Amino acid sequence: MNSRDFKIVRLYVIGFICIVSYVFLENSNVIPNLVEKTSRGRYSGFPTFFLTGLFKYGLLFLGIGIIMILSFFLIQEKYFQISGKKRNLKLVVSYDYGENIKTISKKATSEIIKSTMESINWNTFHIVQLEDESDNNFKALEVSGSLVEDGMTSGYVTDDNHLLMQKSIETVDQMTEILLDFMKGEDVWRNKYEYK
Known part of the structure; x- marks a missing residue:
């Protein structure tokens, strides 16, 4: 327990x-x-x-x-x-500042998200993205940055917008929590975080 x-x-x-x-x-x-x-x-x-x-x-x-x-x-x-x-979420990791992209899972779970975030060397820049493929419109939540130089942030991407999280992110655990909240449902995620 x-x-x-x-x-x-x-x-x-x-x-x-x-x-x-x-x-x-x-x-x-x-x-x-x-x-x-x-x-x-x-x-x-x-x-x-x-x-x-x-x-x-x-x-x-x-x-x-x-x-x-x-x-x-x-x-x-x-x-x-x-x-x-019920949502179809694809987990994608980008490195070398977006030049290399790897699909981790086409049906992401909380366990896959946690293990992926733990396995990444956050001393170098990475982007981890959850793409919602449940409908025809593209939308994705991403966390990105590094612990050394770039800092860390989160963005919400749609066909028309790219919104950034207003509150600063300081730890990898915070980025993991944001992804997990998005996986639970957009209502949970939107009520907890502010993006502009």
Whole structure:
């Protein structure tokens, strides 16, 4: 189990604990006993009922909220992954400043993208391009540059435009993440990055 999966499981556990705590408080005498003990003290009557009710129902809404929001994002992510698999993406690598081009795969997967990015010597200039061949119009996302002199950037290429990413790229991992997000679906990619 990686760190991301552990965090997801931990959030689900917290959500269930909150709900179980609400059920326990709802069916136990803890709160009535507390109210009875404090009725003779400074905090009695409505303030005590209000605070205990706020705590109890706060646990319920927090637990349900965590589970619902987490489930929504997981389902959304799975949907975009499935949508991404239906697209026909070709992975191409160019080197020697575009003079030599090599097709790595005509049906790119996340594993192929990761292994390709790891295998490249980024001390020299390379261009890695994901070409979407799902429709008649040409469109491709590319990451390019080097760690030494050229710097790194990303571009979105269509029949009519060549847009550049506005935010600077500093690591190969960032370039890999951009390609993987594009593979998941254009909606995921467009919501995360800005190109002009």
